[in-house]
Amino acid sequence: MFRKIRILLLLVVLLFVALGTWRSDSRLASWAYVTRVAVYPVAADDSPTTAQFIRELDAASFAAIENWLQREVKRYRQTQQASVQIRLGAEIKTLPPGLPNAPNTLDIMLWSLKLRWWAYRQEDGENIKPHIQIFVLFHDAKRHVGAALPHSIGMRKGKIGVIHAFASPEQTGQNAVIITHELLHLFGATDKYDFATLQPVYPQGYAEPERLPLLPQTLAEIMGGRIPVSRERAEIPKDLSVTRIGPTTAEEIGLLAP
Ligand SMILES: [Zn+2]
Known part of the structure; x- marks a missing residue:
């Protein structure tokens, strides 16, 4: 009972x-x-x-x-x-x-x-x-x-x-x-970096995936976590002014819904 x-x-x-x-x-x-x-x-x-x-x-x-x-x-x-x-x-x-x-x-x-x-x-x-x-x-x-x-x-x-x-x-x-x-x-929002290397995943972990040349980037995608500067290296952003919400994150958090 x-x-x-x-x-x-x-x-x-x-x-x-x-x-x-x-x-x-x-x-x-x-x-x-x-x-x-x-x-x-x-x-x-x-x-x-x-x-x-x-x-x-x-x-x-x-x-x-x-x-x-x-x-x-x-x-x-x-x-x-x-x-x-x-x-x-x-x-x-x-x-x-x-x-x-x-x-x-x-x-x-x-x-x-x-x-x-x-x-x-x-x-x-x-x-x-x-x-x-x-x-x-x-x-x-x-x-x-x-x-x-x-x-x-x-x-x-x-x-x-x-x-x-x-x-x-x-x-x-x-x-x-x-x-x-x-x-x-x-x-x-989901993570957009490689857990082993901490490198942001291309393209969704990049703030400006269309940028030419692609590397070095100057901004970090907030869920990518870091600014990719070369294929092997990414820098920790000093503050929010150098970070952005990328389109994939925007979609995940409902910003692209009508
Ligand atoms: Zn995370």
Whole structure:
């Protein structure tokens, strides 16, 4: 009896999760509304540098992302009314659940549920719930010399992004590129680079695939991630001013729909 009730409850929860996902997906893809994004800073370490950097963040810290999105969306949809509003949420004092090393499918499923539950519980005093939650885990660069940061993720189903970034003013431009890349995953954009070499894939990962000569490019396609300068080398864009939404990404996120 109890077992049946438990299964029934679980099915109801899953149904609501599925329904919520479908509604938010179609809402985002229509570009007919304002999409509210909250960016929550999280200190990934106990460094005073990180704490200081987070204290100094303000609404202007993410304005570049909002302005860039407005400009890029307009290039494809002149008549659209929608915009993406980004606000700075309160600092989150707990870390999101981590993924075990070499996870299997069940690990990933459990972790994704845990992450969604963790994100759901983060209250920041705002009455209006954001459509998208982005958690930026800031790391002190001095503690990461020669070591790469963990991978950032954009979980489309939960409308949650978990981003690893350096707590340094010089990195603000590159951090904005990473945040925007993950944010567009949540709108349905796919990666357009080779995971092994990190080279953007031609043509969809190029901002100007028609350019002659093709290489070096001067801009990065946001989901290609880097500026291809030769067949073997691609540079990390310094900030959003040298990145664009290419046609394939535009189609994936619903910008080319009538
Ligand atoms: Zn990506």
